[in-house]
Amino acid sequence: GVLAREFIEMLAERFGLSDREREILGKNIRRLTRAERRVYFSVLRPRRREFGEFLRREYAGRGREERERWVEVAAESVLARGGEPDLADELVMQIVGRMAVFHAVRTKADERRIRLHAMAAAGGFTVVLVAVTVITALVLYLIRR
Numbered sequence: 001g002v003l004a005r006e007f008i009e010m011l012a013e014r015f016g017l018s019d020r021e022r023e024i025l026g027k028n029i030r031r032l033t034r035a036e037r038r039v040y041f042s043v044l045r046p047r048r049r050e051f052g053e054f055l056r057r058e059y060a061g062r063g064r065e066e067r068e069r070w071v072e073v074a075a076e077s078v079l080a081r082g083g084e085p086d087l088a089d090e091l092v093m094q095i096v097g098r099m100a101v102f103h104a105v106r107t108k109a110d111e112r113r114i115r116l117h118a119m120a121a122a123g124g125f126t127v128v129l130v131a132v133t134v135i136t137a138l139v140l141y142l143i144r145r
Contacts, residue, residue, distance in 0.1 A: 006073060007088045010058065011051055025088040028081065040087070051091055059095050071096045075104035083109070083116035 008025045011017060017025070021044060024036050032040060059070060074092045078085045083105060085093060093101045109116050 007055070007092050011054070011088070011091075014054055015047065015051070026086050028084045028086050029090075030084075044087070048091070052094060055091055056095050067096070071100050071104055074101045075108060078102075078105050079108050079114065079116075082114075 005026065008017075008022050011025065012022050020036075020039060024032065024040050024044060027036070029040070059067060062070070070092060074085075074089050074096060077089050078101060085101075089101075105116070108114070
């Protein structure tokens, strides 16, 4: 989203990212084309630690209000995508706290009556994890009968 652009621009400025690389960071990993995926895994993914350390330093140097704004910006960006974080959001969420962002997303979605994608509404893989656990428990129960 427009808001995540802020984080992407910070990274682009610091690391001299191309327009293509900026565009890729603004997408959800599942939405990448084959060519974009190739660029992501060969160029961007290996630099993730560098990106993360840079953003972590930036975040650490900010005041409390600015830190809260980072959570808000990340939440707005995730919300703009119906609850699916893009690659830049993912980086920021690792720093500000995934749960803080998901909580803000859920709160905003409720306030604005926005429906989130099923995966996003549960904070990602929680739904899958619960489903697998329930199914496994059921199968084990049936086997032991």
